[in-house]
Amino acid sequence: MKKLMEAINHPVQAFQEERKVLSWCLVLLTVLINAVFEPVLRYCKNSNQGSIDYIHMLRLLVLGILSYVLICVGLWGICKCFGSKTTCKNHLFSWGITYIPTAICAVTVTVTEVFFYVFWNNVIWGMVFNIIFVGVLIWKILLFAIYLKEVAKLQGKACVGAGLLLCVIILLLAALNGFVGLKTPVL
Numbered sequence: 001m002k003k004l005m006e007a008i009n010h011p012v013q014a015f016q017e018e019r020k021v022l023s024w025c026l027v028l029l030t031v032l033i034n035a036v037f038e039p040v041l042r043y044c045k046n047s048n049q050g051s052i053d054y055i056h057m058l059r060l061l062v063l064g065i066l067s068y069v070l071i072c073v074g075l076w077g078i079c080k081c082f083g084s085k086t087t088c089k090n091h092l093f094s095w096g097i098t099y100i101p102t103a104i105c106a107v108t109v110t111v112t113e114v115f116f117y118v119f120w121n122n123v124i125w126g127m128v129f130n131i132i133f134v135g136v137l138i139w140k141i142l143l144f145a146i147y148l149k150e151v152a153k154l155q156g157k158a159c160v161g162a163g164l165l166l167c168v169i170i171l172l173l174a175a176l177n178g179f180v181g182l183k184t185p186v187l
Helices: 002-009 011-016 020-045 054-081 088-114 116-120 123-150 156-180
Strands: none
Touching (some): 002 011, 002 020, 011 088, 011 123, 020 054, 020 088, 054 088, 054 156, 088 123, 123 156
């Protein structure tokens, strides 16, 4: 927990120190929220409507981890084209630190979808969750920029160019994640 709080408060230092265990724990947590927590929560709320589809859960677990690997390979390839010397392995061990807001978003999406009528038919709850989503999005963008600077070691126009191209890749992978059933893109 201490390492997580340090990464939240000092993301630059977390990227520089390559916190591999924290990175992969955040990725696995996000994938587990999407693949396991959401179906179990939905089942607990509506247990009279069938059973849990364990095959689908396992499929989402595998696809979530595959999605993480794909985004890291994409990060490595595009950053390399813009002059980065960072290895693919470093991207695999570092990108997960940007999953702090992704995990928060995954929990928020899961809870709001399962209890949709409770939260979205209430103006106060609707405002609270909209603020959370906007804040998480801004936080993720900031971590993305810090990542490009600290891990990929890109500066100036190379950083902007790689960032813009990576945004396109991220949007495509997010659409693919949604297509396979991952509610919160594992990116």
